[in-house]
Amino acid sequence: MYRIGIDIGGMSIKAGIVKDGEIISTKTKVTRIDGVLDTLIDDLSDLINGILNENGIEIDKVEKIGVGFPGVVTNKGYVTCVNLKLINQPVLDKLNDKFKNIKVSIANDANVAALAEYRHGSMKGFESGVMITLGTGVGGGVVINDRLISGANGIGAELGHLIIGENYYDCNCGNNGCFETFCSATAIINYAKKLIEENKDCKLYQVCEGNLDNLTAKMVFDLYKEKDEISVEVINRFKKYLAIGIANIVNFIDPDVVSIGGGVSNASNIILDNLSDEVKKHLPFKESNICDIVIAKFKNDAGILGASEL
Numbered sequence: 001m002y003r004i005g006i007d008i009g010g011m012s013i014k015a016g017i018v019k020d021g022e023i024i025s026t027k028t029k030v031t032r033i034d035g036v037l038d039t040l041i042d043d044l045s046d047l048i049n050g051i052l053n054e055n056g057i058e059i060d061k062v063e064k065i066g067v068g069f070p071g072v073v074t075n076k077g078y079v080t081c082v083n084l085k086l087i088n089q090p091v092l093d094k095l096n097d098k099f100k101n102i103k104v105s106i107a108n109d110a111n112v113a114a115l116a117e118y119r120h121g122s123m124k125g126f127e128s129g130v131m132i133t134l135g136t137g138v139g140g141g142v143v144i145n146d147r148l149i150s151g152a153n154g155i156g157a158e159l160g161h162l163i164i165g166e167n168y169y170d171c172n173c174g175n176n177g178c179f180e181t182f183c184s185a186t187a188i189i190n191y192a193k194k195l196i197e198e199n200k201d202c203k204l205y206q207v208c209e210g211n212l213d214n215l216t217a218k219m220v221f222d223l224y225k226e227k228d229e230i231s232v233e234v235i236n237r238f239k240k241y242l243a244i245g246i247a248n249i250v251n252f253i254d255p256d257v258v259s260i261g262g263g264v265s266n267a268s269n270i271i272l273d274n275l276s277d278e279v280k281k282h283l284p285f286k287e288s289n290i291c292d293i294v295i296a297k298f299k300n301d302a303g304i305l306g307a308s309e310l
């Protein structure tokens with residue numbers, strides 16, 4: 001039997017056929033965003049039928065379909081994704097209507113990635129693991145004893161909105177001081193822009209050719225390695241708050257492992273350097289052992305693989 005994992009993003013929808021924990025084929029479609037749920041359901045259906053046809057697999061050989069969404073997924077299968085213009089839509093009911101004899105499951109994409117890492121990647125073999133995805137935003141996933149913990153209403157494990165300080169700008173969620181306003185790629189870019197605006201005679205401004213729209217988190221990490229003053233300040237701030245965020249997680253559930261994924265985690269050496277010691281500084285029990293802090297194994301495949309495991 002086969003499973004299908006689907007990763008929905010703001011730009012594209014990726015589907016994969018999974019057998020025995022291995023992705024054997026993938027297919028991608030551009031995400032159509034018109035705020036109409038049926039559009040999304042039709043696109044998912046086309047994508048699933050398309051990938052099965054391409055691989056000569058009958059639908060009755062599919063035991064499970066799992067879908068990860070970049071938003072909130074309630075326990076009753078309602079989805080809110082601001083990027084997809086979907087507000088509290090009954091996605092699971094619609095998918096169940098479409099695929100009557102197949103088990104369909106849906107979840108938040110960061111939760112899905114955590115499941116992939118727990119079952120097959122960097123958190124494999126640990127009893128409890130927390131995944132932090134540092135991308136455009138900050139996502140979170142908590143897995144304990146092989147079970148995703150997303151709360152009584154499905155709105156838990158939103159680690160990106162842990163409030164860990166006071167920031168100079170508000171989060172998209174309307175609050176101030178959220179983890180993702182300090183530690184996402186967007187946060188790194190925003191803070192670098194702020195410092196560049198105050199001092200345009202700097203290397204970062206040259207690297208982005210005088211156009212701050214070209215600035216990426218990677219540019220800041222690259223210049224950090226060259227000890228560029230602004231880049232060092234930006235990355236040190238990022239690392240300070242990353243340590244505070246992880247310390248909050250340790251204070252709360254003391255997991256066996258914390259795995260860091262998402263695009264920002266490509267700068268793994270810079271991120272992991274001295275991180276455990278910094279986390280410990282923010283804990284009340286400084287002499288205690290703490291969790292392993294590791295970098296996620298899967299990059300682009302976590303969404304498909306994890307969704308197939310739901």
Ligand SMILES: [Zn+2]
Nearest residue numbers: 161171173178
């Ligand atoms: Zn927030």
